[in-house]
Amino acid sequence: xxxxxxxxxxxxxxxxxxxxxxxxxxxxxxxxxxxxxxxxxxxxxxxxxxxxxxxxxxxxxxxxxxxxxxxxxxxxxxxxxxxxxxxxxxxxxxxxxxxxxxxxxxxxxxxxxxxxxxxxxxxxxxxxxxxxxxxxxxxxxxxxxxxxxxxxxxxxxxxxxxxxxxxxxxxxxxxxxxxxxxxxxxxxxxxxxxxxxxxxxxxxxxxxxxxxxxxxxxxxxxxxxxxxxxxxxxxxxxxxxxxxxxxxxxxxxxxxxxxxxxxxxxxxxxx
Numbered sequence: 087x088x089x090x091x092x093x094x095x096x097x098x099x100x101x102x103x104x105x106x107x108x109x110x111x112x113x114x115x116x117x118x119x120x121x122x123x124x125x126x127x128x129x130x131x132x133x134x135x136x137x138x139x140x141x142x143x144x145x146x147x148x149x150x151x152x153x154x155x156x157x158x159x160x161x162x163x164x165x166x167x168x169x170x171x172x173x174x175x176x177x178x179x180x181x182x183x184x185x186x187x188x189x190x191x192x193x194x195x196x197x198x199x200x201x202x203x204x205x206x207x208x209x210x211x212x213x214x215x216x217x218x219x220x221x222x223x224x225x226x227x228x229x230x231x232x233x234x235x236x237x238x239x240x241x242x243x244x245x246x247x248x249x250x251x252x253x254x255x256x257x258x259x260x261x262x263x264x265x266x267x268x269x270x271x272x273x274x275x276x277x278x279x280x281x282x283x284x285x286x287x288x289x290x291x292x293x294x295x296x297x298x299x300x301x302x303x304x305x306x307x308x309x310x311x312x313x314x315x316x317x318x319x320x321x322x323x324x325x326x327x328x329x330x331x332x333x334x335x336x337x338x339x340x341x342x343x344x345x346x347x348x349x350x351x352x353x354x355x356x357x
Contacts (some may be wrong), residue, residue, distance in 0.1 A: 087201060097190070104333050110293060111229045112238050117190070121143070122196050127139075132211075150261040152258050152324070153356070154176065157217045163297075170338070171338065173228075174227065174228050174338060175194070175228070175339060176228070176306055177227075177228025177229065177262040177333075178226075178227065178228040179337070180195065180228070181226065181228055181230070181312075183310075184310075185308065185310060185311065186341065187201065191343070191344075192339070192341045192342060192344075193213050193217050193218050193219055193341065193342040193344075194213075194338055194339065194341050194342075195212050195213035195217070195243075195339070195342060196211065196212050196338065196339055196340075196342075197209050197211055197212075197266040197338055197339070197340060198210045198211060198212045198242070200337075201247075201254075206246055206247060206249055206253070206275050206276070206334050206335050207232075207246065207250035207339055208244055208245065208246055208247065208250065209222070209244075209245050209247065209334075210227075210242055210243070210244055210245075211242065211243050211244075211245060211340060211342075212241065212242060213241070213242070213243060213342065214238050214239045214240045214241045214243050215238055215240055216240045216241055216243050217241075218342075218344065219235060219238055219342050220235065220238065220344050221235055221236070221237075221238050222235060222306060223235040223236060223342045223343060223344045224306065224307050224308065224311075224342070224343045224344075225245045225340050225343070226311055226332070226335060226340065226343065227339065227340045227341065229312065229332045229333065230311055230312030230313055230314075230330070230331035230332050231255065231296060231307070231311045231312065231313045231331070232245060232247060232248065232332050232334065232337065232340055233245045233246050233247040233248050233250070233253065233328075233334075234246055234253075234306070235342065241253065244343050245340070246332065247273060247334045248270070248278070248313070248332075248334070249270045249277075249278070249330065249334050250270065251270055251272075251275075253267050253269065253270055254267055254268070254312060255267070255268045255269075255296060255305075255307055256296070256297040256298075256299065256300045256305050256307070257280070257294050257295060257296055257297050258294070258295060258297045259280075259283075259288050259292050259293075259294060259316075260292065260293040260295045260310075261290065261292050262285070262287045262292070263287050263291070264282040264283050264284055264287055264288055264340055265283065265284050265297060266280045266281055266282050266284065266326075267280075267281045267282055268280055268281075268294060268313050268328065269281055269328050270312065271327065275335070276329070276330065276334065277317075277327060277328070277329070277336065278313070278314050278326065278327070278328040278329070278330055279325065279326060279327060280294060280314075280316070280326040280327075280328055281326075283326065288316055288319065288326060289315050289316065289319075290317065290318060290319060291315060291316060291333070292315065292316045293312060293314075293315055294312075294313045294314045294315070294316065295309070295310050295311060295312055295313060295329055296308065296309055296310060296313060297309060298310065298339075299305060308343060312331045312332055313328070313330065313331060314328035314329055314330045315329050315331065316328060317329045
């Protein structure tokens with residue numbers, strides 16, 4: 087403080103010659119090294135302060151970038167989910183058109199839960215009796231047959247998948263018309279068998295579809311729904327292994343075809 091007063095007083099004096107001028111010059115000469123020394127001493131302090139400011143700024147920018155990155159990742163995930171759903175619904179529409187399902191004759195629903203066991207035998211869907219879903223209704227996705235409704239509530243229903251040990255579907259080879267029964271392979275979560283075929287004209291790669299009828303009459307499953315492809319044939323044991331069209335381990339959007347709606351569809355087709 088004293089140094090500042092002295093320097094200020096000296097600076098207020100005349101800048102011309104004479105005693106005040108000589109005093110001012112002397113003061114400046116005397117305290118210039120002190121001023122320079124203080125400046126040198128304060129330089130590292132200023133550098134540290136500036137460094138702290140830079141770190142704070144960089145940290146703020148980093149946090150902003152991370153928040154923006156999280157937002158973009160979430161947006162990208164949402165867009166991918168929307169695209170995946172669109173593709174699934176488009177496949178469902180294509181299959182509906184091929185099966186001649188009347189407009190409004192099916193209920194589309196999302197899978198809300200999967201079987202807690204490793205056997206992928208059941209899934210839950212977010213539609214029930216309030217949406218027109220009934221016990222015994224057939225369930226498909228864009229790739230083909232998924233299973234049947236075995237438990238139903240007002241706003242939810244349980245689907246027993248075609249890979250469940252209790253499932254059996256009257257089916258035929260789409261290429262040759264060979265009839266048989268599609269059943270799950272014992273001990274497998276994603277393999278089916280084509281049992282009791284009426285001939286051996288079946289080849290690897292053939293598409294197996296629902297027959298639409300059984301020995302007792304009309305099947306609960308409408309005809310021509312894709313079930314599976316022939317994966318392998320063992321002539322020694324006459325075992326015909328199938329790979330399901332629908333990926334029952336990764337179901338998202340499905341469609342419920344009710345028995346009463348199937349009857350209406352069959353009647354309309356006959357008429």
